[in-house]
Amino acid sequence: MTHxxxxxxxxxxVTAIATFAFLLAPIAALLLQVPMRDLPGLLRETAVTSALLVSLKTNVIANVIILAVxxxxxYLLALGRFRGRPALLTLLELPLVLPPAVAGIALLTAFGAFGLFGSALTNAGIFLPFTQAAVVIAVTFVAGPYYVRAAVSAFAALDRxxxxxARDxxxxxxxxxxxxxxxxAADGLRAGWALAFARGIxxxxxxxxxxxxxxxxxETLPLAVYAQLDVNLDSAVAVGILLLAISGGVLLVAKLPPLWSPTGSSTPVGGW
Amino acid sequence: MPRFRLPCALALTLLAVALAPVAASATTIYAASSLSKVVPTIAPGNRTNFAGSDTLAFQIEQGAPADVFLSAAPLYAQRLYAKGLCDTPNVFALNTLTFVTPASNPAGITRVQQLDKPGGYRLAVGGKNVPLGIYTRTLLGKLGLGRALQKNTVSQYQKATDVVSTVALGSAAAGFIYTTDWYANTSRLRAISVPASAQPLIRYEACVVRRSGADTAGAKTVISRLLSLSGRQALANAHFGLPPKS
Structure with a gap:
């Protein structure tokens, strides 16, 4: 028994150590690639600052849409009682399994100039490709399902x-x-939002x-990293570290003790 | 204590077996994405990795397991050569650029000079550091359209094929692509003629990658096939230009 x-x-x-080592080694290597004192200079390049602004603006808008809608x-999907609920929940997960490039093609075939709604949009004077609205749509489409899935679970776990x-x-x-x-449901919602944000940014x-x-x-930060790779590896790494810092910051905020939850209970991202 | 050594040893052995690289049976070809159609016909049965030449060169510099490097510009093959990462590069194909719009040409572009109009069109071009982008800037410079990329709304891509899809799907009103890519997408694209005198010299170079464990013999076979009569025929069929026979 004891054996x-x-x-x-x-x-x-052993598995816990392997998990940590495998997941954190590349991140540590990234941080060690560029001397920390060079970072501010590398990040001051105009290409980087403008990409940062584009990323922040489009992600804030996308996240507001994801949370508000x-x-x-x-809530309805979790607590509503209607036919076909399991099927609907499965459909919602479809965008999660699309490879990002396929998601881009899917969006083009829907909202692109020659897409399903292309002529309707053109007639309305709307042209999405090459606009920030298109970035917001892409981020919402790709990141949204992560939040909705987590939110459905959080609401479904409530004590009816x-x-x-309260109704009585x-x-x-x-x-x-x-x-x-x-x-x-706040803890679960924050956990889901943190994941969605990290995916979207x-x-x-x-x-x-x-x-x-x-x-x-x-041109968002991830696109800037790719474009910078062959110009200057150091600056690409610096942008990568910036992305890491933003996502890490958001995950930390999501882990802070809940200020408006009466329970203080924990979920995966809610803290240990 | 000895009793759990066995399961642990077993687990580690399984892990090692699972992670061991698959025995190399084919040559690994790293090729510019504009070669994605023709390379499998010339050297079938090999592993291929298609991307922008700059990305490929970067991956090889980081120790990627390439045996052959097929670059869309001399710059990257020569860079690897200078660093001792590949043997002397050989020119094996030539290309030109084609100015294209979507087949329906919604913006009504008929001449490349229309790009001089301020506030003009949505353009798709190669990034300023990838071969397609460098060639495009050379072409525009020769046409006296050096400011065209500031005057229009320009989206830049690291892969030539991304420029093709962006124009074909109508996101861009026009773009500059390799002539070989135009021939592969004639149903979705319309070509607009560009003075031949403005064409940049586009040379594709092949080299055998030098690294420990490289399949050098296989790499040499791939390159000799590219330079052979049948290789040249396949390249010509794919609308590449050919260098003088060496």
């Missing part, structure tokens, strides 16, 4: 009795959502194909 338990414990420790939609109790006390559906469901393939790489308009 078997010992073997199992060794296995656990995704949260109520996930608590929601019903006369709370409207809107109040139940806002005052009970949102705070209780690093988006490359769909953006390149759908939005193009126009300097100061659609």
């Amino acid at each position: 078997r338990a010992g073997i199992f414990r060794v296995l656990l420790v 995704g949260t109520p939609a996930a 009795n608590q929601l019903d109790a 006390l006369g709370a409207s559906e809107g109040t139940v959502f806002r005052r009970i469901a949102l705070p209780l 690093g988006e490359f393939g769909a953006t390149l194909l759908f939005a193009g790489s126009v300097a100061r308009v659609t």
Whole structure:
């Protein structure tokens, strides 16, 4: 017995160490590639600062859309009682399995000049490719499902009795959502949002194909890394570190003790 | 204690077997993406990696397991040669640029000089550091259109094939692509003539990659096939130009 338990414990420790070593070694190597004191200079290049602005602007807009539309939609999908709910949930996961370049082609075949809605959009005077709106669409399309999926799980895990109790006390559906469901699901929602944000800020393939790489308009940080690779490896690495810092910062914020959740309970990203 | 050594040793052995590189049976060809159609016909049965020549050169510099490097510009093959990473490069094909619009030409572009109009068109071009982009800038310079990339809305791509799809799918009103790519996409693209005198000299160079464990013999076979009569025929069929016979 004790031997078997010992073997199992060794296995656990070995796999944990292997996991950390494998996932963190490339990140450590990236950080060691460029001397830290050279970073500010490399990041001050105008190509980098303009790409940073494009990335921040488009991702903020995309994340607002994802949260504002995704949260109520996930609430309905999680708690609504209607036919075909499992099928709908599966359909929502389809964009997750698309390789980014295919996602870009899919967006073009829908919203591109010759796409499904191309002539309708053109008639309305809207041309999406090569615009920041296209970057926002690409990021929303690729990152959104991560949030919605997590939000559905978070809402589905709620204790329906608590929601019903609030209703019995006369709370409207809107109040139940806002005052009970949102705070209780907050940890799960933040965890899902952090993942979606990290996916969106690093988006490359769909953006390149759908939005193009126009300097100061659609050239995001990941596109800038790729374009910088052969000009200057150091500056490409510096942009990579910047992306890492932004994503790491967001993950940290998502892990901070919840300020507006009454439970303080934890989820994968909610903290240990 | 000895009892858990066995499972651990087994697990490690399995891991080592799983991670061991697959035995090399084919030659690994790193080729410019504009060669993606023709290389498999000339040297079938080999592993291929198609990307921008700059990306490929960078990967080889980082120790990628390439045996042959087929570059869309002398610059990258010569850079590897200078660093001792490949043998003397050979010119094996020539190319030209074609100015294209989508087949339906929604912007109504008929002459390359229209790019001189301020505020003009959405253009797709190669990035300023990849061969296609460098050639495009040379061509525009010779046409006296050096400012065209500032006057139009320009999206830049690291891969020649991305420029082709961007124009073919109508995201860009026009773009500059390799003539060979134009011949491969005539149903979706329309070519607009460019004075021959403005064409840059586009030479493709092949070299045998030098690294420990490289399949040098296989690499030499691939290159001799490229330079052979049948190789030249296949390149000509794919609308590449040919260098004088060496």
